[in-house]
Amino acid sequence: MKCEECGERQAQVVMTTVINGESTTRHLCRECLKKYQTGDLQSVLAAVLSAMAEKKQTPDITCPRCGETYAEFQKTGLLGCAECYTAFRRELTPLITRVQGRAQHAGRRPPVSEEEQARQTQMEALRSQMEAAVAEENFEEAARLRDALRALTAAGEAKA
Amino acid sequence: MSDIIVSSRVRLARNYEDLPFRGKISAAQCEECVNRTLSALRDLPEAYTYLPMEGMEENEKQALVESHLVSPDLLKEEMGAAVLVRGDERIALMMNEEDHLRIQAFAPGDDLKEAVQGAFSIEDTLQKKLSFAFDPQLGYLTACPTNTGTGMRASMMLHLPMLTLFKQMGKVGQLAAKVGLTIRGIYGEGSEAQGNLYQLSNQVTLGRTEEELAQAVTATALQMAEMERVFRKRAWEKDRVAFEDQLFRSYGLLTNARRMNVKEFMVHWSNLRLGAAMEKLPVSYESTLSLLTAAQPAHVLKAAGAALSEKEQDAYRCEIIRSALQGGN
Numbered sequence: 413m414k415c416e417e418c419g420e421r422q423a424q425v426v427m428t429t430v431i432n433g434e435s436t437t438r439h440l441c442r443e444c445l446k447k448y449q450t451g452d453l454q455s456v457l458a459a460v461l462s463a464m465a466e467k468k469q470t471p472d473i474t475c476p477r478c479g480e481t482y483a484e485f486q487k488t489g490l491l492g493c494a495e496c497y498t499a500f501r502r503e504l505t506p507l508i509t510r511v512q513g514r515a516q517h518a519g520r521r522p523p524v525s526e527e528e529q530a531r532q533t534q535m536e537a538l539r540s541q542m543e544a545a546v547a548e549e550n551f552e553e554a555a556r557l558r559d560a561l562r563a564l565t566a567a568g569e570a571k572a
Numbered sequence: 573m574s575d576i577i578v579s580s581r582v583r584l585a586r587n588y589e590d591l592p593f594r595g596k597i598s599a600a601q602c603e604e605c606v607n608r609t610l611s612a613l614r615d616l617p618e619a620y621t622y623l624p625m626e627g628m629e630e631n632e633k634q635a636l637v638e639s640h641l642v643s644p645d646l647l648k649e650e651m652g653a654a655v656l657v658r659g660d661e662r663i664a665l666m667m668n669e670e671d672h673l674r675i676q677a678f679a680p681g682d683d684l685k686e687a688v689q690g691a692f693s694i695e696d697t698l699q700k701k702l703s704f705a706f707d708p709q710l711g712y713l714t715a716c717p718t719n720t721g722t723g724m725r726a727s728m729m730l731h732l733p734m735l736t737l738f739k740q741m742g743k744v745g746q747l748a749a750k751v752g753l754t755i756r757g758i759y760g761e762g763s764e765a766q767g768n769l770y771q772l773s774n775q776v777t778l779g780r781t782e783e784e785l786a787q788a789v790t791a792t793a794l795q796m797a798e799m800e801r802v803f804r805k806r807a808w809e810k811d812r813v814a815f816e817d818q819l820f821r822s823y824g825l826l827t828n829a830r831r832m833n834v835k836e837f838m839v840h841w842s843n844l845r846l847g848a849a850m851e852k853l854p855v856s857y858e859s860t861l862s863l864l865t866a867a868q869p870a871h872v873l874k875a876a877g878a879a880l881s882e883k884e885q886d887a888y889r890c891e892i893i894r895s896a897l898q899g900g901n
Contacts, residue, residue, distance in 0.1 A: 452754060452775065453718035453775050453776070454716060454718050456718075457716070457717065457718050477592075478592045478593075478596040479596070480595070480596060484595075488595065489716055489717075489718075490593065490594070490595050490670070490715045490716055491593055491595075491713075491715055491716075491717065492592055492593055492595050492596040493591075493592040493593050493596060494587065494589050494593075494705035494707075494713045496593075497707055497710060497713050497717075497720075504717060507717065508710065508717050508720065508778065511717070511718055512718070512720075512721070512776050512777065512778040512779060513752075513776060513779065514776075514778055514779025514780075515709065515710070515778065515779065516709060516778075516779055517707070517708070517709060517710055517711030517712075517720075517721045517722075517778060517779070518721075518779055518780055518781050518784075519711060519721060519722035519724070519780070519781045519782050520692075520695075520722065520781075520782060521706070522699055522703065522704060522706050523696075523699055523700070
């Protein structure tokens with residue numbers, strides 16, 4: 413049997429990768445095995461992606477913004493733009509979890525702009541005013557506040 | 573300065589949200605990536621040099637790689653590949669590599685915190701004016717999904733001659749893997765680690781804070797340094813004369829040889845550094861660190877300022893080494 417990675421040399425070892433309980437088996441030559449033993453995540457991802465491609469597990473999705481197809485991603489391991497993360501989210505999330513072990517960012521975040529901060533403070537104020545209006549059974553005022561709140565929420569989503 | 577931890581570095585991968593990633597980017601968008609980065613950083617107080625890869629001499633490029641200011645991968649890119657380097661070479665911002673930006677910061681010794689702060693301060697300056705691709709769940713978005721989240725790789729360069737000599741590197745590698753880190757030789761190819769120099773870095777980038785990642789690297793590096801010290805002590809106590817003989821022979825060769833290739837240099841450099849760490853040889857850590865770079869092939873050629881044959885290079889390397897070690901510095 414030929415090595416499943418290079419397709420040239422004779423396969424000498426069977427590599428089983430178990431990531432979060434899911435195992436993948438590949439027949440490799442010693443040269444190609446070395447690549448995987450360095451353990452860097454990019455090689456692990458490449459192994460998982462090519463195993464999926466071999467099993468013809470290639471969803472027919474194309475990123476609407478940059479035109480990258482899932483098949484392209486399986487080949488290169490690289491995404492075309494930030495929007496690809498949204499277009500391929502259903503497929504990517506389990507993949508990222510397999511490689512990274514976790515799927516919720518815990519680090520730094522982009523700063524919130526002054527405008528956004530002001531919007532959030534204003535929304536907070538409207539919310540408590542609305543609750544107060546409801547408590548006083550001033551429904552007309554509560555409805556007015558609710559509409560104002562909705563408009564602010566929409567403004568924020570349009571920006572994001 | 574640390575006897576075993578040679579240097580610390582950090583890299584943040586960032587992409588502009590409105591530009592396609594490397595695989596789908598156009599030449600005009602690459603240019604835009606460079607322009608907006610330079611313009612957002614224009615008011616930094618320190619002096620920076622902008623170095624586009626296009627049109628740069630091959631040896632200049634290799635010298636940047638030897639100084640760790642650019643990755644070998646940047647040299648493979650054509651469109652818009654560039655680096656912005658701070659005067660003291662503690663900050664180097666690669667543009668148009670696999671990601672739009674790779675913010676790199678360096679610190680001598682084990683001061684990884686300083687490197688991390690350096691990278692953050694550049695990021696803060698950029699984020700005041702520009703927006704990076706970010707997702708609340710996946711963090712900072714990168715071309716390769718294995719870098720998302722913090723987009724951070726924190727590393728420490730370790731000098732581990734005795735753990736190498738006593739065949740402990742397998743164990744050291746397992747220790748690193750257990751905590752999600754990886755350790756590999758920096759110089760030389762394949763499993764060979766010339767100069768007994770290794771780089772320890774985090775693998776996982778998502779789901780941990782930057783502090784947690786840096787802390788994991790630091791704690792593990794300190795543990796490895798302690799292991800190395802145990803083996804140094806053991807070798808020293810077993811046969812002091814043999815130990816000193818090895819250090820002084822290398823020192824003798826470095827200060828007297830007239831022709832030396834880089835591979836041989838790395839062997840003696842390792843002993844020089846070990847001798848400096850054990851206070852046996854009259855050399856400072858700083859000078860071992862600058863010599864390490866100065867004696868690499870592209871730096872030798874650059875210093876010579878002329879095309880040299882291999883033999884001439886090996887001879888010129890010795891001149892560089894001798895002048896660096898003169899006067900016990």
